[in-house]
Amino acid sequence: MKAIALQRYLPPELPESLFDTDLPMPSPGPHDILVRVEATAINPLDNRVRRPKDKVEEQPRVLGWDASGVVLSAGAAVTRFRPGDSVYYAGELGRQGSFAEFQLVDERLAARKPESLNHAEAAALPLTALTAWSALFARMKVPRDPAANAGKRILIIGAAGGVGSMAVQFAARVAGLEVIATASRPASADWVLALGASHVIDHRKDIPAQMAQAGFRYADYVLILSDTDTYYPAAVQAVAPEGTIGTVVEATKPIDWAALWDKSATLVWEMVFTRNEYTPERSHLIGEMLAEVAAQVDAGLVRSTMTEHVTPLNAGTLRAALQRMAEGRSIGKTVLSGFAP
Ligand SMILES: NC(=O)c1ccc[n+]([C@@H]2O[C@H](COP(=O)([O-])OP(=O)(O)OC[C@H]3O[C@@H](n4cnc5c(N)ncnc54)[C@H](OP(=O)(O)O)[C@@H]3O)[C@@H](O)[C@H]2O)c1
Known part of the structure; x- marks a missing residue:
């Protein structure tokens, strides 16, 4: 699958700091759903995690903590979703992220995408x-x-x-x-x-x-x-x-x-990952919150915060979007989609 990854934590202006790559298709654990990511969004967290340091990852690391997509397959213990469902989620700090064609996420951290939004509009929401x-x-x-x-x-x-x-x-x-x-x-x-x-x-x-x-x-x-x-x-x-x-x-x-x-x-x-990092048994609260947000969106009370939609999605367009966000002048959210062929 196509993905954008880092292996070394290099100064963000260097092209090698985030590169296009092909990674093996991941396969779901018992509680995971495998999602085809239709759109993703950027957060200050991406810039924070990729700050320069000496560490080198053994395998390419994929960032990205916002996704909207379609379930392709599900682990044996998954009860809430089926292939074909449209879902949105932020994911987890310690797993491969959403700057990829496909992503695994624990079903308890996901919810059905708001029906009134398309994937790009929905991808703007989860983490924030x-x-x-x-x-x-x-x-x-x-x-x-x-x-x-x-x-x-x-x-x-x-x-x-x-x-x-x-x-x-x-x-x-x-x-x-x-x-x-x-x-x-x-x-x-x-x-x-x-x-x-x-x-x-x-x-x-x-x-x-x-x-x-x-x-x-x-x-x-x-x-x-x-x-x-x-x-x-x-x-x-x-x-x-x-x-x-x-x-x-x-x-x-x-x-x-x-x-x-x-x-x-x-x-x-408030630290958004506290629950699933420290009390994984309460992870379901994350999916439940996203479901409540989706209900508020579909009721017309809350709108998508997407203000910019960048396409195609590749290392160059992602690096540029992250650079603009680092200036601290973003209004709403920047969404990216469409891996270039
Ligand atoms: N604890 C958590 O779990 C968690 C989760 C998500 C984000 N965060 C953190 O929350 C913060 C906001 O995240 P975000 O995604 O909303 O960031 P963002 O989208 O990049 O925020 C951009 C906005 O920040 C405002 N801004 C820039 N400089 C400012 C200043 N000196 N004082 C006040 N506002 C300023 C700008 O408003 P103007 O153009 O009007 O100045 C701009 O609209 C970040 O530090 C992020 O790391 C924490």
């Missing part, structure tokens, strides 16, 4: 949807019931990227929260307003001061989707007494935990 859904509803414990959220608001920092584009929709359209989104450019501001934000402020300026100017003293929830080291102090100022701050970005410095004392506020982390 899981991150945003889990951050809001599992970790920050935002009620899913809009009636319970009447009069409540959330501040989402870094709202126009892949994760933010899902978080804004889930917060506004599923939970019924008033969403204050941060965006620093006219195009990213327009995008978050179109997804359901009520107000936009600029993360490159003083966030609490802009909130005060707009008439908001506090936000019940604050979700950080960019540098935690930078935005934690603003989040502490912005969060309401007894409110909750969530972040999906690791801190590189010690967090000032004591700063939350005065407001009796809570800080929670």
Whole structure:
């Protein structure tokens, strides 16, 4: 099968850092489905994992944590899917990824693709949807019931990227929260307003001061989707007494935990692979979340966040797309499909 892989972790501008290759067709273990990948998408995680280091992989390693495709065959213990089903999923950190014609995934991590989306539109969603859904509803414990959220608001920092584009929709359209989104450019501001934000402020300026100017003293929830080291102090100022701050970005410095004392506020982390890495017996929760997201999409509450569709898919087009994403100016998601013959 055709795939795009790395073997050495080379500077990303070098053509050899990601190369086109042919790999043997994988065969499913008991819980696996074998999927023909119809479309994939890129994430900052791809750039993070391929950062230069001395390690050399024994076999070519395939990255990619977003896929939409069709089930070709299934392992003996698979109960939820059959050949011909259309599925979407993010997959696992430690297995071969979605930048390939075919991929194995544990059935518990996948769900049926939203029926109202084509494969490219669906491939934009899985990793970012899981991150945003889990951050809001599992970790920050935002009620899913809009009636319970009447009069409540959330501040989402870094709202126009892949994760933010899902978080804004889930917060506004599923939970019924008033969403204050941060965006620093006219195009990213327009995008978050179109997804359901009520107000936009600029993360490159003083966030609490802009909130005060707009008439908001506090936000019940604050979700950080960019540098935690930078935005934690603003989040502490912005969060309401007894409110909750969530972040999906690791801190590189010690967090000032004591700063939350005065407001009796809570800080929670979201790392999307925690469940299947540490508690594989709970992996089914991942597939269930994706099924819930698909239901929200098919109900018309949530839309695909695809803003760019690159074709064909090869090492050159993938490297270029990853390079553009590294500039930190992506709006929504970049999807790739169609291996060149
Ligand atoms: N914990 C997890 O499991 C998990 C999962 C997925 C992603 N993540 C992490 O979450 C972060 C966001 O991921 P993503 O996929 O949404 O990334 P992305 O799509 O690359 O985000 C791009 C957006 O970031 C905004 N941005 C750029 N610089 C910023 C800054 N200094 N402050 C605030 N916003 C800024 C930009 O908005 P403007 O153009 O308006 O400035 C742009 O729209 C990344 O760090 C990623 O590694 C974590």
